[in-house]
Amino acid sequence: MSYHCAVCHKVSITAPDLARHIMGRGDKPHRDWLASKGLKYSELLIAQMKTFGGEGYHSLTKVLQNETWVDDEIPPAKSSVGTDSEK
Numbered sequence: 001m002s003y004h005c006a007v008c009h010k011v012s013i014t015a016p017d018l019a020r021h022i023m024g025r026g027d028k029p030h031r032d033w034l035a036s037k038g039l040k041y042s043e044l045l046i047a048q049m050k051t052f053g054g055e056g057y058h059s060l061t062k063v064l065q066n067e068t069w070v071d072d073e074i075p076p077a078k079s080s081v082g083t084d085s086e087k
């Protein structure tokens with residue numbers, strides 16, 4: 001399983017890693033995505049500066065765990081383009 005950035009589709013193994021990616025980018029698409037999840041980039045930055053070890057990203061990490069988790073253990077089934085399964 002892994003976490004896929006909803007903005008640029010970067011794949012991370014852990015949610016905190018993806019949180020660092022999003023905060024590290026900090027460009028408009030990533031900030032807009034944060035805003036759509038009810039998070040503020042500036043507030044996360046401040047929280048991060050006040051703490052150590054990524055604690056400030058905790059709220060973001062929780063969102064990532066719910067929103068960007070991808071179970072890639074099983075590859076997606078055949079595309080539905082060829083509908084030969086209806087018999």
Ligand SMILES: [Zn+2]
Pocket residue numbers: 005006007008009010021022025030
């Ligand atoms: Zn990204």
